[in-house]
Amino acid sequence: MGRVRVAAGATRRALPFLLRGLVSSAVALVLxxxxxLVAAFTLIGVGWPAIPSTVRAVRRWAGDERRRVAAWTGRPVPAPYPPPIPDDPAIPTRALLAEPATxxxxxxLLVHGLTGLVxxxxxxxxxxxxxxAAVVPVYWWAVPSDEPVQSPYPVTSWLGALGMLPLGLGWLVLTLVLVPLLARWQAGAAARLLAPTKDARLSERVTELTATRAAALEAHGAELRRIERDLHDGTQNRLVGVIMHLGIAERALRRDPASALPLLLKAQDQAADALSELRDVVRSIYPPVLAERGLDGALxxxxxxxxxPCTLRVDGLRRLPAALEAAAYFVVAEALTNTAKHSGADHAGVTVTLRPPAEPGDEEALVIEVRDDGHGGADESGGSGLAGIRRRVAAFDGHTDVTSPPGGPTVVRAVIPCAS
Known part of the structure; x- marks a missing residue:
């Protein structure tokens, strides 16, 4: 009975999918x-202008099929197309026809148009x-004897009518087996044909890694420049002041020892300030609280x-590589700083979750979400620090999404893959 219920549930899910596929295949046949027709007219030299619009119409319908398959399987079917091509009347045609995705x-279109109808x-x-088959035994006797029910044989007696019941059971078994099988086949064929090929995914991955490497180098360079600026403008100037006051105190000791004490005290204060600023710089490189209390304690x-006022929720967190913990710490720190400075919020919330792999071969991911109830309208170009968050996350091959409609709320969501 358990298997029958599973098969019935799969059939109920597959039937709407195949019925929408029937409509989709009819449109595919029209396309x-x-x-x-465009190909035939192109052979005689008059169909070229219609090629771009035709290819784009096919792409739009293929995109609808990707969404349909993704909704049924629960797995996205990515589009394999490159960035949009300019509307030059000559370049798009050659480029569109040269693409393997086309x-x-x-x-x-051919496979779905022919098999989707069936x-x-x-x-x-x-x-x-x-x-x-289930209702024939109910009404066969009411049909005129000279025009008996044909389903699939003439039903002229109760014996023939009752024979429809095992036949209906056979139809039911075929329905429970074939309908989910057809749906899986149709979804699999669409996913194989409409998703990027392995070579295309590899090329896209290389492009992503190249961009990630550039972002990491840029983030690293920006961090070095910030550290150099902090040391130069703060700690170095403090230490120069200490040296100057110690030199003056040395000369004062030779002439008037009593006057040297205030100078030594001032030099001591400047040395303490320099040490404090140096500690701030060190904390900005790798906060000691991470090593002492871990990421959850630091957050x-x-x-x-x-x-x-801020609430924190941490789910499934464990110790992670130091660089990744530091990145997560600074993402939250920068986002909360933005909230305090720009949002006008009354409350903020931070959620940090260690998301398990979605599929075999995937990595765990650290998901960070910072939400506030402020007025929204965050602008990355306005120097709000969001660009720095995006660069820091991209350096770990992660991605950042910022949602901040006018009126709020503002949500900063960063996903950072982490090695096992």
């Missing part, structure tokens, strides 16, 4: 006819056959010091 879209009609006929300290 296929359009493609063939040929794969056309292959999907799968959709089977998804209609099989359940109807089950229903028909708790950040939330407690935030000028806006």
């Amino acid at each position: 296929l006819i359009r493609v063939l 040929r794969r879209d056309l292959a999907w 799968a959709g009609f089977l998804a209609i006929l099989l359940p109807l056959s089950v229903v028909n 708790a300290a950040l939330a407690a010091r935030c000028a806006v």
Whole structure:
């Protein structure tokens, strides 16, 4: 009974998918006819202007199929297309025709247009056959004897009518087996044809890693420049002042020892200030609280010091590589600083979750979300620090999403992959 319930549930999910696929395949056939007509006119030299619009129409319908398959399987089907091409009347045509994704879209159009109709009609006929076999014994006797029920044989007696019941059971078994199988086949074929190829994914990955490396180098350079600026403008100037006052105190000791004490005390104060600034610089490189209390303890300290009332929720967190913990710490610190300075919020919330791998081969990911109830409208170009957060996260091959509509709320969400 458990298997029957599972099969029934799979069939209930597959039926709407195949019925929408029936409509989708009908549109695909219309587009296929359009493609063939454009190709025929192109052979005689008059179809070239219609190629870009035709290819884009196919892409739009292929995109709808990706969304349909993703909604049914729960796994996204990424588009394999490069960035948009300028609307030059000559360049798009050559570029669109040269793309492997265009040929794969056309292959999907042919396969889906021909097989989707068959799968959709089977998804209609099989359940109807089950229903028909179940109700024939109810009404066969009311049909005129010279025009008996044909389902699939003439039903002229109670014996023939009762014979429809095992036949209906057979239709039911076929429905429970074939309908989910057809749906899985249709979704798999669409995913294979409409998703990027392995070579395309590899090329995209290389491009992403190149951009990530550039972002990491830029973030590293910016961090070095900040440290140099802090040391030069703060600690170095303090130490120069200490040296000057010690030199003056030395000369005062030779002439008037009593006058040297205030100078020594002032030099001591400047040395203490220099040490404090140096500690601030060290904390900005790697906060000692991370080593002492871990990321959850360090974030708790950040939330407690935030000028806006802040709540912290940590889920499934464990010790991570030091560089990753430092990046997460500074992402939250910068986001809370933005909240205190720019949002006008009454409350902020920080959620940090260690997300397990979605599929075999994936990595764990540290998901950081900082939310406030301020007035929204955060602008990355306004020097709010969001660009720095984005660069810091990109250096770890992660991504950052910022949602800040006018009126709020503002949500900064960073996802950082972490090695096991």
